[in-house]
Amino acid sequence: MSILINKDTRVVTQGITGKTGQFHTKMCKDYANGANCFVAGVNPKKAGESFEDIPIYATVKEAKQQQGVNASVIYVPPPFAAAAIWEAVEADLDLVICITEGIPVRDMVAVKDRMKKEGRKTILCGPNCPGIITPDEIKIGIMPGHIHKKGRIGVVSRSGTLTYEAVGQLSDLDLGQSTAVGIGGDPVNGLKHKDVLELFMNDPDTDAVIMIGEIGGSDEEAAAEWYSKECRNKKPVVGFIAGVTAPAGKRMGHAGAIISGGKGTAQEKLAVMEACGIRTTKNPAEMGKLLRTVL
Known part of the structure; x- marks a missing residue:
């Protein structure tokens, strides 16, 4: 047992085509059960492509439909990161881990407020965090x-x-x-x-x-x-x-x-x-x- 994540977690990387997203997705994929856990990436402009044999989709919702993802990790630049969090929340994922540092505070206030008002079930970890790891099973983060x-x-x-x-x-x-x-x-x-x-x-x-x-x-x-x-x-x-x-x-x-x-x-x-x-x-x-x- 562990909390939040385990070997059966299915992860989508938002920002998989950026330098940071690519580097850490590869590192996570190479750790323990990572190859079975990291199953999708998201970039609206690169849908249909792949990175390290991980298919890239246009939206988180699509990644969920196609690959059954239940967790997301976000490496999207600060101005767009709050919108990326909301996209994952709206897709009803269980867990969103946002690594991005420097998201404007008012963006986060708006996202958190909306999550609360709409009674969303998604658990948010971060932003500006290293992520979560269950040793010898899965790591999601840096x-x-x-x-x-x-x-x-x-x-x-x-x-x-x-x-x-x-x-x-x-x-x-x-x-x-x-x-x-x-x-x-x-x-x-x-x-x-x-x-x-x-x-x-x-x-x-x-x-x-x-x-x-x-x-x-x-x-x-x-x-x-x-x-x-x-x-x-x-x-x-x-x-x-x-x-x-x-x-x-x-x-x-x-x-x-x-x-x-x-x-x-x-x-x-x-x-x-x-x-x-x-x-x-x-x-x-x-x-x-x-x-x-x-x-």
């Missing part, structure tokens, strides 16, 4: 496959590079991962820490979770408070927050990483997480070791 190892630890993170750091430490300690989910660092995004934490808590093949956050917003606190109320003694969770030394009021790196009005600081997040029963570390090099101590 993460390096070789650092992952199949196992029973869930990873959820707002930061791409820190996802890889946590995974690398776990694999070095011979602790494999059930699924690793990069949710992205934009202020308006799909899956939140709480959503992924809930999926891991309900997954019989996940024993513990590493949750990695960043300064800005209150998503990590919301996840911690939910965990404290619903699942405190169910499975151990360890946490890390990037940006302990960040000055208040200054935007740092990710579009979502800004501390405002004294809220969203790393210290505040860590304090809430600890109060809610999540063990935390201020040293990113200790995430794997800390997790091992709670098993």
Whole structure:
């Protein structure tokens, strides 16, 4: 078992004919069951062509009809990415993973609002995220496959590079991962820490979770408070927050990483997480070791 994706997921790449889309689709196709999972691409101008034996269709809807796709990964440039997300949502796919960085915030606000108003079932991961991987089964995104190892630890993170750091430490300690989910660092995004934490808590093949956050917003606190109320003694969770030394009021790196009005600081997040029963570390090099101590 895993969460969100597995060896039976059927994926369409939106933006398959661009340089980034081609490179990562090939890497994903070459990983584990990728050749069976990556079954379609979309580009209205290149319908009827193919890339790496993957047929290209004019629309996501057509790719779904012809290949039974239930998940999409998006490498479309920022000005057109929100429309690409909506196209996948409108085709009623189960999951949309948007890798694109730099989508205008108002575009994302409009898409999220429309998804909510229309009660759409599609789960959105991202944008500006590394994607999702279930080791030895399927990877959808830009993460390096070789650092992952199949196992029973869930990873959820707002930061791409820190996802890889946590995974690398776990694999070095011979602790494999059930699924690793990069949710992205934009202020308006799909899956939140709480959503992924809930999926891991309900997954019989996940024993513990590493949750990695960043300064800005209150998503990590919301996840911690939910965990404290619903699942405190169910499975151990360890946490890390990037940006302990960040000055208040200054935007740092990710579009979502800004501390405002004294809220969203790393210290505040860590304090809430600890109060809610999540063990935390201020040293990113200790995430794997800390997790091992709670098993």
